[in-house]
Amino acid sequence: MTTGPIRAVVLLSGGLDSATVLAAARAAGRECYALTVNYGQRHHAELAAAAQLARRYAVAEHRVASVDLGQFGGSALTDAALAVPEQASAGIPITYVPARNTVMLALALAWAEVLDAAEIHIGANAVDYSGYPDCRPPFIAAFNALAAVATRAGLEGRAPVVLAPLIALSKAKIVRMGSELGLDYALTVSCYQADADGAACGRCDACRLRAQGFRQAGLPDPTRYRQA
Amino acid sequence: MTTGPIRAVVLLSGGLDSATVLAAARAAGRECYALTVNYGQRHHAELAAAAQLARRYAVAEHRVASVDLGQFGGSALTDAALAVPEQASAGIPITYVPARNTVMLALALAWAEVLDAAEIHIGANAVDYSGYPDCRPPFIAAFNALAAVATRAGLEGRAPVVLAPLIALSKAKIVRMGSELGLDYALTVSCYQADADGAACGRCDACRLRAQGFRQAGLPDPTRYRQA
Numbered sequence: 001m002t003t004g005p006i007r008a009v010v011l012l013s014g015g016l017d018s019a020t021v022l023a024a025a026r027a028a029g030r031e032c033y034a035l036t037v038n039y040g041q042r043h044h045a046e047l048a049a050a051a052q053l054a055r056r057y058a059v060a061e062h063r064v065a066s067v068d069l070g071q072f073g074g075s076a077l078t079d080a081a082l083a084v085p086e087q088a089s090a091g092i093p094i095t096y097v098p099a100r101n102t103v104m105l106a107l108a109l110a111w112a113e114v115l116d117a118a119e120i121h122i123g124a125n126a127v128d129y130s131g132y133p134d135c136r137p138p139f140i141a142a143f144n145a146l147a148a149v150a151t152r153a154g155l156e157g158r159a160p161v162v163l164a165p166l167i168a169l170s171k172a173k174i175v176r177m178g179s180e181l182g183l184d185y186a187l188t189v190s191c192y193q194a195d196a197d198g199a200a201c202g203r204c205d206a207c208r209l210r211a212q213g214f215r216q217a218g219l220p221d222p223t224r225y226r227q228a
Numbered sequence: 229m230t231t232g233p234i235r236a237v238v239l240l241s242g243g244l245d246s247a248t249v250l251a252a253a254r255a256a257g258r259e260c261y262a263l264t265v266n267y268g269q270r271h272h273a274e275l276a277a278a279a280q281l282a283r284r285y286a287v288a289e290h291r292v293a294s295v296d297l298g299q300f301g302g303s304a305l306t307d308a309a310l311a312v313p314e315q316a317s318a319g320i321p322i323t324y325v326p327a328r329n330t331v332m333l334a335l336a337l338a339w340a341e342v343l344d345a346a347e348i349h350i351g352a353n354a355v356d357y358s359g360y361p362d363c364r365p366p367f368i369a370a371f372n373a374l375a376a377v378a379t380r381a382g383l384e385g386r387a388p389v390v391l392a393p394l395i396a397l398s399k400a401k402i403v404r405m406g407s408e409l410g411l412d413y414a415l416t417v418s419c420y421q422a423d424a425d426g427a428a429c430g431r432c433d434a435c436r437l438r439a440q441g442f443r444q445a446g447l448p449d450p451t452r453y454r455q456a
Contacts, residue, residue, distance in 0.1 A: 110327035
């Protein structure tokens with residue numbers, strides 16, 4: 001038996017949601033192992049944000065795993081030939097990256113198995129991105145069922161549990177939660193097309209949802225926007 | 229509706245099992261998209277074998293996706309500090325790579341979604357490696373349940389189906405099947421510690437199971453072994 005604090009692998013993109021998840025996990029006393037997946041996003045500002053958040057929250061370890069999802073195409077986040085939309089649209093947005101959360105949770109599962117971690121935390125959210133199939137509760141439930149049979153730990157009845165604590169929360173509730181935990185959202189980058197030092201465009205889906213979250217929460221928005 | 233041949237993403241390691249799966253898929257008229265996952269294996273001879281098999285079977289495309297599972301450790305296949313065993317052992321072998329098949333199927337799912345492929349083929353086998361949790365039928369079933377909710381295609385009722393046609397076959401049955409399909413097993417590399425040009429050690433688990441398969445099938449073993 002392992003004694004001491006509960007170990008958790010925390011998927012940390014550097015964005016608002018995953019930073020909130022990390023802050024909550026630390027507040028709950030978890031020993032956190034932050035995993036950032038570099039999957040061919042257009043910019044690296046959020047990777048730098050993830051590294052800074054990992055230090056701020058004194059994680060036990062921070063790893064960056066690279067996997068080139070961009071080679072498969074199909075998303076504006078990984079394919080420079082597709083424009084990031086600046087208007088809300090119907091259906092699944094073109095910023096959806098095929099199987100992204102499946103790939104990220106698979107990598108988290110690999111590390112969790114080696115660490116003998118009891119939990120995997122992910123900032124998936126079904127409210128803002130209702131069109132993303134892999135941000136919904138049935139997806140998290142199915143991944144938990146998979147983890148129970150996919151791993152050595154699972155065969156021994158102690159598969160890591162995937163937790164998605166933000167899945168049903170509005171952006172306003174998320175930023176209120178993080179703010180109460182003392183999280184400085186100026187450290188996070190949400191913009192789909194942030195510039196090299198993390199300044200946001202203010203126009204993409206992610207920027208619009210983030211700004212609306214602070215507005216609805218009645219909190220000041222600390223985001224650094226690019227000069228027009 | 230897509231017309232024409234059924235598209236399949238085939239996970240192709242360059243080993244005996246996945247080569248047999250590819251030969252069978254082509255014989256069944258599938259339009260094959262071969263995906264080789266370079267996950268930090270110790271040697272690259274099997275990657276070269278995969279490329280050669282992809283050409284031989286005239287796949288529509290062959291992609292190599294790299295992901296560093298070795299950084300998480302925990303397996304003799306990705307950690308040079310752990311010796312590859314040359315004796316059979318009880319329990320899950322140290323050659324087990326945590327969450328490997330989950331990661332490989334997640335990547336196949338990403339490509340399948342972009343291609344609108346109806347099938348994903350994997351050479352997982354529960355007989356020879358009974359200790360590997362992610363080579364058993366319940367794992368394949370759980371991944372299929374995940375694929376149904378994880379993807380855009382799944383939401384539309386046409387998630388790609390994961391097929392593991394070798395899962396219940398002995399190695400002897402597998403090599404008999406491939407031989408009947410005309411597969412030249414000299415093109416495949418199974419050895420866990422093959423040298424740079426693919427010559428096998430003849431002593432590791434994979435070599436022993438492979439040699440036994442040809443013996444039990446009553447077929448000549450075309451494997452190139454290293455000079456002692």
